[in-house]
Every structure is written in structure tokens, then in C-alpha cells.
Amino acid sequence: MSKAKAEAKAQDARLASAADLEALRQRLIQDQDPDRPEIIVCHGTGCLANGSPEVAEALKKAIKASGLDAKVVPGIKATGCHGFCSRGPLVVVRPQGLFYQRVQASDVDEIVQTTLVEGQAVERLLYKDPVSKEAITLEQDIPFYKHQKRVVLRNIGKVDPTDINDTIARGGYLALAKALFAMTPEQVVAEVEKSGLRGRGGAGFPTGRKWKSALAAIKKKGRPVYVVVNGDEGDPGAFMDRTIMEGDPHAVLEGLILGAYALGAHQGFLYVRAEYPVAIKHLTIAMEQARALGLLGENILGSGFSFDVQVNRGAGAFVCGESTALFTSIEGRAGEPKPKYVRSVEEGLWGRPTVLNNVETWANVPQIIENGSEWFAGLGAPNSTGTKVFSLVGKVNNVGLVEVPMGIPLKEIVETLGGGVPGGEPFKAVQTGGPSGGCLPYSLKDTPVDFDSLTKAGSMMGSGGMIVMDRRDCVVDIARYFLRFLEEESCGKCIPCRLGIQRMREMCDGFSRGEGSEADIAELKSLARAIQDGSLCALGGSSPNPVLTTLQYFEDEYLAHIRDHKCPAGVCKALITYSIDRDKCTGCMACARACPQKCISGQKKKPHAIDAARCIRCGICMESCKFQAVQVQ
Amino acid sequence: MVSFKINGQAVQAEPGWTVLETARHHGIHIPTLCYHEAVEASGACRLCVVEVKQGDWSKIVISCMYPVAEGIEILTESERVKNVRRWILEMLLAECPGSKDIRELAAQYGVNSTRFTPHHPDEQCILCGLCVRVCKEVVGVNAISTVGRGVHKKIGSPYMEPSEACVACGSCVTVCPTGAMRARIDAVRGEPKVQLAPQAK
Incomplete structure (x- = not known):
């Protein structure tokens, strides 16, 4: 090689072949010292909010001050979300995998001294099993992690999402190299189809079949064809896609490039809601680093295939998660859906064939290509292959993000991984599938969590939000909450959705005040069916689901509101009264001090009383009472 | 030509026609509000819903945009269709109480009153676009x-x-x-x- 050529090559860091990628990977692996400790500080949203950057900063200082031998000075790595959000900020010490929870900056001196210098675990920072009360030292032994199957999340919490080398060392872009040099585009489509992968965004449409029909449309209409990532996650309480984009942006990118290769697309779009600034930042960094290495852009890995991608920020409309509305938004118009009598694989962005998949769907693709469709089809349930990421929120001990094989029973997610409801009683219901999903009662706790079983039960998989409710949650109130959300988020184009959701909400508002009759419940069901049938898009069409499923499984609770003017859960303000149990009250004054209305009277060490006429039923007294003396009826 | 049935009546349409165009061509009435020949259909008012049957499955679609297909069966007065229509009209009565045209249209379909409280007593606009x-x-x-x-x-x-x-x-x-x-x-x-x-x- 001439000198000039060598210089040009040194300037150009682009990998020119699959062998180059493999060589880089080997070099990166060799550079790693497996015995060198590494401290991982979770920088997921929950941990960030709880002060993980301060913990990381304090760790750096403390390590410097400790005078540790340079050979054992640990690297400190900020990673994406580990999932166990209720225990954050989380710190993991490798290679052992010591798991420290709720770590504050003030704890780091002890971590450095005890763990790094003396090689012992800091007992008081370990996770304690709520049942056995025993401390668990290692991350992989904690029930929350032990029962997970991390496929999509395999890199999250392990790699630094802002450093492509970290991902490459763990096998990133190997699937791309395999597809580009050892597979035809048709083989990639066939592999995805054989894997049985179904869309993770909600409807569960088979991904391979979608890609195949796009190929048929391309045959008819020619190219260009576009590939799009739907990162407009908007369900209340859902943060699966956010975590993937923030914690492992290269998995999404690699999946998208694979899809582009399979379909012959040269331009892709990442549609991410603007409320996810970290996701946008990490994706943008990932794109720049991938371009610099020749993994994105012109002539990828020297294969002759070119593809590039851009980020489009959504301005925060829930409806833009709907495919046709998402397209109009990317095209620069108001995000309103269009009737889908011609599918978007034929007429999508700018009227061209377009394949739109959800973030988690795309992130599954590299592993299907790398490990083969049979491996993937062996995970999960027969008609719902693979794993699914769920965000577990509400009345559950272990709030966070879990990934499990499809088809596991609902109660295993809520009780084994989620640690059950605080207080130990069984859950009352679980809302799956976000506002468009449904409310499953405890009696359906054995329902396998897969696409078909959830749909059969009247709910849906949705994108994977799971909201756990206990006996203090009122189903009428839940229905009102979701209806209010959808009423605000309806684009207003079609009448059944714009007016229907509002009117359903008004009817439920009436129930929550004890108004209405059994005939009104029947009429509400009729209106719900009209909205399901008549709405333009899935937002409106699925909007009655929370109402219909709560009516299906908890009609008695609705009737209690209407007939007996009672809210059994003690939530609907017009129907409840707070009182103090004179036998339990110790006269500690805690409730009287907390009451914003100052309507609790009584002397110290003597039972208190609530003036019902002035009470605004905020429930603060109940929360402040340590003796369960405040009752609600 | 594409042959199919509307309410049991055999009809024929040019390829590319919608169900609504075909129905009107054959003198079968389907109510509409947001449809006009001069502009592209948008599917906003949903008043023109019909039930389409193919084999043993059926679904509700809007006739102003649903493309005709060989062998389908269209029902313009099925229970599901009537249910969507009656709720739309009842909600519109409360949404635009100021519109005489809406009152007359609703009356044609037997909807003469609304249980819903109007938010704007003089409103006439239904936002059909x-x-x-x-x-x-x-x-x-x-x-x-x-x-x-x-x-x-x-x-x-x-x-x-x-x-x-x-x-x-x-x-x-x-x-x-x-x-x-x-x-x-x-x-x-x-x-x-x-x-x-x-x-x-």
C-alpha cells in the first residue's frame, strides 16, 4: 500500500467489509480486561430523576481520592434503564454483578472502601427479598431479574448507548454483516416471516407478512419504498420503546437497516416523540457513529447497499402513533389519520409503499437474523413467538420494566416479577394495552399473556403497558381517566370519536356522582359499539375498550354507584364520606395537622372527628394515619 | 365491470368506483354530510357507513371511500349501520343545535331529540371539513x-x-x-x- 493510500485509509474509519467489522470487534474484546472492575450506574429516566448523575460523579471523585492501584481502577459506565425503577438509583459492580439499590452520593465512599478496596459487599445497599427478608447480593439472583428473558433488552444496562464500540464488542451489527454478505433480501424477509414475529406496537400484525406484501406492492408500483420506526409511544404508564431507544439505539438502527436491505429501501425515518429528548439524542449519536464506521450511509460495509435515516420529532399528539396520522405528520401536515382501505405497505409516506414497525419490533429483527428464525420461534407461545417487554406500573411493588417470554400467565408477571400488590392482597385488575386495551380482573390471573388470549379476554396486548390496580381503585374512575385522556387526544376528524368519547365520559361522570340508571348502562354499551364500528382510526375504534371491559367484569361496581349511590373502592368523591374509627384512633393529631381544610377536630390522645360538611374528601387524613383509624365509605 | 350486491339487489360498477358512487348510480339512498363530488372524500362524518359482508365476516366501512369489489354484499340498513347512524345524529343534535338541516336530517331517521346537553346552543358547524x-x-x-x-x-x-x-x-x-x-x-x-x-x- 502506498503511503498516500495508507494515510487516506487512516482518515477514513469506515469499515469496508464484514471482515473489518469482525477485526474491530476482536480488537475491542481484547482491549477489555475481564478482571478489571466496572461500575455501572443506571442512567434511565427513573434513576436520573433520583440522582444517578450525582452518584456517578461522586464515584469518580471517591475512586480518585482512594489511591487505588491503576490496574484496578474501575471504569464507570452510564447505561440505559435497568428496569428496576422503583429501586433506583441502581449501581452494579462488575465483574461480580453486585447489585446496589437506592444508592445516593453519600453512599459512594463506603462502596469504594468496602467493595473495591476490601472486596466485600455493602450489606445495607443490597436488595432484600420482601418475603424472605434476606439480602440478595447478585443482580441475576433477584427475582425481578431471575424470571426475565432478556432478548430485546439484552444490551440495556450493559452498554454505554453513546459508544458504538461498546455495542460492537457485544455483537452489534453482526446480523447486518450476515445479511449483507450471506443472505439475499428475500431470505431476510423469509427468515422474519418464519420467526413468527408479530408487531409489538399494538395490533400484533405478522411482521414478515407485512414485509412480503410490501415486496408485492413494490413489484406493482416500483420504488422508492420507505422504512419507518414508530417511536411515538404515548400510552400513559408505558416506557418500553423509550427505554430501548435510550439504552440500545443501535439495536433499533440495525433492525431498520436490515429491513431496508430486505425491501430495497434507501431512506428511513425515525419518528420519535419530542418528549423523549434522551432517546432522540442517543439515536442521533448512534446514527453519527454508525455513519462514521460505514454501517450507515453510502456503500454499507462495502456491500454496495446504501441506506440512510433521519429523525423526525413528533410534537406530542397521541394519534400520531397511528400509522396514517404518523405519515401525514412526517409529510409536514396536521397529524390526522386517513381511512385505510388501501394498506400503507402499498400507499404510505407520500403515497409510496412503506413499512412502518414499532421500536421493539425493529429491535427484535437483528437477533432473528443472527440466531435464526427457529431460535426465535422457540421462544414464547406458538402463535405469539418471542418475548415482550412490559412496563409494570400502578399498585405493584416492583414498578419497572420487564421482558418475559410471551404466553406466561398474567399473575406471574404481576406477582413473581412485580412482587404483587403492596400490602400483600391480591390485585383487583390489570389494565393491559394502555387506554385502548382492557381491564382484566383477578379471576383471569391465569390468562396467558399473548396476543390472542388477551384479545379473547376483551383486552389487547397493545404496546405493553400494564397498570396494576388494587381494591382502592374504582373501575368507574379508571374508565373516566382513560376516556378523559382519549378525549384530549382525539384528533377530532371523525364524529364518533370526537363527540362519542366526550359523551361516554359524561355518562361515566354521571355514574361517578350516583346518577343514571341501568338503562343508561345499556345505552352506554350501545354508544360504545357505535364508536367501535363508526370511528375512522384505531384510536377511536378502541376507545370504548376500557368502558366495555370494566362493564364486562365489574358491572356490579357500576350498579353500586347508580343503585346504592356507593363507591365500593372509596374513590368517587360525590359518593364517599370519611370518618374516624374511635376505637382505633390514638389521638395523635397527625390527620388534623395534615388536613388542608382543617376540618378534623379533637384533643390530643382523644379520638378525633371529621366534619363531613367541610370535608373535601381528598384522603390526606387516611394517608397520614398510622393506625388505620380513618375509614372511607 | 364489477358485480356485487347492495341490500340484496345486484349492481354493477366501473372498477375504481366507491360503494357510494355505485349506490347513487343505482338510485339507492345513503345519507352523507361530509361528501361532495367536487372534492376528495375524507371520511369525517361517518354517516355514510354501510356493512360489508364477504363470506362469513362482516365489517362496517364508509361507503364514500370503500372501493367496490367483486362479490361483496353491502347492507345499508343493517342493525349495526343503524346503530352508528342513530348515535351520530343524536350527538349532532346536541353538537349543532342551531342547524335546521341537521334537525331535518335526524328527523328523517327517527331521531327527534337528544339526551345530551348542548355545549354551544347556537352552533351549526359539524366540522365535516x-x-x-x-x-x-x-x-x-x-x-x-x-x-x-x-x-x-x-x-x-x-x-x-x-x-x-x-x-x-x-x-x-x-x-x-x-x-x-x-x-x-x-x-x-x-x-x-x-x-x-x-x-x-
């Missing part, structure tokens, strides 16, 4: 658009101020199915240069 589409597609000036989202949505010119773009052609008033645009056009075109003919009562 015909005015916006005609202004864009036929007149080509884009003087008006929908503004806002969901229940807060409105029709208007930018910032709700008189628009320089408006040529005061009155096309929006002509296509408006409820008479709402007649009351609104002066806000769009500014100082009226031409008086509109008195509205027939």
Missing part, C-alpha cells in the same frame, strides 16, 4: 383550515383573523351542509364587499 377541502382543492387558496384538536377543533383562517388569501368566492358557503359557513364567512373574508342573498328559512 368540506369548506376547507373546497377552498384548497377547488378554489386553490387555502384561506381556511381546521384549527386545534379533538373537542377544541374549529374551522377558521390563520389566527382567526380576516384572511388576505380569501377571495370571497363563497364556495365554502355553497358546500356547507349545515349552513354554518354562512355565519362564519365574514370573519374569514373581512369587511363584506358583496352581501349574500338572504337565507331561505
